[in-house]
Amino acid sequence: MSGRSPGPTGRSWVPAAAFLAVACLAALLYLPSLGNGFVNWDDDAMIVENPYIRSLGPASLAWMFTTDHMSAYQPAGWLGYAxxxxxxxxxxxxxxxASSLVHGLNAGLFFLLSWRLLRLHRASGDGPSARAALLAGAVFAGLLFGLHPLAVETVALASGFADLLCIFFLFLSLLAYLDSLEAQAPSRNRLLALSLTLLAVSGLCRWKGVVLPAAVALLAVHPLARFRKDRGRAWAELAAFAGVAGLILLANALAKAHGAGYGLNLRLLEAGSAVLHYAAKVLWPAGLIPLKELGPAAGFGTWEPLALTCLVTLASAVWARRFPGLLSLWVVFLASLAPPFGLKGPGPLFAQDVHAYLAASAFYLAGGALLARAWAARRGRTALACGAACLLALLAGVSLRQTRVWKDSVSLWTHTLAVDDASHPARTNLAAALINMGREDEAVLHLKDQLARHPGDEMARFNLAQAFFRRGGAFEPDLGKVHNNLGADLFSLGRAEEAAYHLSKALALAPASANTHHNLAAVFLSMGRVREAERHQARWLALAAASASGSRH
Incomplete structure (x- = not known):
């Protein structure tokens, strides 16, 4: 399912080499995630505590193809875990x-898709130099997809494998469809059938692929103009893709718990807030957390986000003649975000990075098109290449740091609270993880805070009772130990300033804690405060020596 024309430099092996390079770089970026564990954010319910993925027997297979566990219909996803x-x-x-490898393949496939789509749109003209520019733009788009921090949640979360598998088959489906457009009958019909089959498999993994009919329709409008040249076949193909996508949506809609009582203006507010949130995170991927409440909690008024979204859409339409691909990419971005919003049950909407894994690809393709245009101009190519490389290196660095956040449940929810102190699930989930580690005194503080904010949180109340039970009744938490452990957790996440604050508080409560002095020495050394680090290191050695001497008598 590769292009039929020679490579952009006249060498047919160039696209294959670029595919391998992009795929390997994207997969290698997540090498540190191999040391991560499971986290109590879907991993437990979908994998660790799920007996049905431990077998491929008839009972397990029947469960996979009939269950709506976790409010989703994803039999191929369950099969992948198994x-x-x-x-x-x-x-x-x-x-x-498995997630790292499939993500690498997805990045490589997105490079191929970008190359095909940029050629269709003639983003940099014709000729050998233009073909080289297309390759540069497609490689840049593929690397943006592979290295951007917005992908970290999907790849570093073990249960995100089903989403990755869904996008893998979706990209294959779109490549097969593009091949069918260049083929002659009967190959065209076989490729179209293959594309529809791959879309169905994608939908059996997860529902994210339902955006494909929108992409097919937009391609038919521009650049192919198929509704003028081959109207009957274009409509028939679109209906076939829409039918498959409709069945996927229906199966998942039935798996969701719908209800009433959530007003239209709040739904519209959240729709606008979601678009702004994800677009902003593509452009500035800072403060990424598993769950961010949208709507009033996002700090906007009722209609401003929706108005701004409509304004951007209108501007894209106005500029469509000069930049015809711009409107298409914006519509694909909106269409990719629509399913998680439309399938959401009653209650507030939360942003999750996993929903941006596919949607953000519209921005990556736009970035590739811009680079291709600039490269084709032949001026400042060295500066352009250096700038693109620096941007990719920066994104990769942020992704590596974000991957450490997903090391375990404690690091995940500690980071979440550091970014968003009002996060609803963070305290309860952090407390549950702390209880499992035997750190009940810290868990109690978080749970009391959670119940003060959300008195109706029954899970927090249950975890609090569990913590008291494990410690044999009521107790006063050791605050010095709490601050020391929190400081150590923050330091492991690279948040040295916050770690120093909590470790200093721990030292004020327990001045003779050798462990706290040792932790502070490491933190201050990382901050370049060498003298303070040496002072705490000396104090740690003295306390450790005194402790060892005392233990011998």
Missing amino acids: LIYKALGMRPLAFHL
Whole structure:
């Protein structure tokens, strides 16, 4: 399913080499995730505590194809988990390795898609130099897809494998469709059938691929103009893709718990807030957390986000003649975000990075098109290449840091609270993880705070009772130990300033804590405060020596 014309430099091996390079770089970026564990954010319910993925017997297969567990219909996704378990067992490394490899393949496939689509739109003209520019733009788009921090949640979360598998088959489906447009009968019909089959498989993994009919319709309008040249076949193909996507949506809509009582103006507010949130995170991927409440919690008024979204859409339409692909990419971005919004049940809407994994690709393709245009101009290519490389290196660095956030449940929810102190699930989930680690005194503080903010949180109340039970009744938490552990957790996430604050508070409560002095020495050294680091290191050695001497008597 590659292009039929020679490579952009006249060498047919160039696209294949570029595919391998993009795929390998994207996969290697997540090598550190192989040391991560499972987290109590879907991993437990979907993988660790799910007995049905531990077997490929008739009962398990029947469950996979009939269940709406976790409010989703994803039989191929469950099957994917089961195959990983059968191959390597219930080891976090197995799931993270599979996710990293599929993400690498997705990045490579997105490079191929970008190359094909940029050629269709003639983003940089014709000729050998223009073809080289197209390759540069497509590689840049593929690397943006592979290295951008918005992909971290989907790749570093073990249960995100089903989403990755969904996008893998979706990209294959679109490539097969593009091949069908260049083929002659009967190959065209076979490729179209293959594309529809791959879309169905994508939908059986997860529902994210339902955006494909929108892409097919937009391609038919521009640049192919198929509704003028081959109207009957274009409509028939669009109806076939829409039918498959409709069945996927229907199956997942039935799996969702719908209800009433959530007003239209709040839904519209959230729709606008979601678009702004995800667009902003593509352009400035800072403060990424698993769950961010939208709507009033996002700090906007009722209609401003929706008005701004409409304004951007109108501007894209106005500029459509000069930049015809701009409107198409914006519409694909909106269409990719519509399913998670439309399938959401009653209650507030939360932003999750996993929903941006596919949607953000519209921005990446736009970035590739801009680079291709600039490259074709032949001026300042060295500066352009250096700028693109620096941007990609920066994104990769942020992604590496974000991958550490997903190391375990404690690091995940500690980071979440540091970014958003009002996060509803963070305290309860952090407390549950702390209880499992035997750190009940810290868990109690978080749970009391959670119940003060949300008195109706029954899970927090249950976890609080569990913490008291484990400690044999009421107790006063050791605040010095709490601050020391929190400081150590923050330092492991690279948040040295916040770590120093909590470790200093721990030292004020327990001046003779050798462990706290040792932690502060490491933090201050990382901050370049060498003298303070040496002072705490000396104090740690003295306390450790005194403790060892005392233990011998």
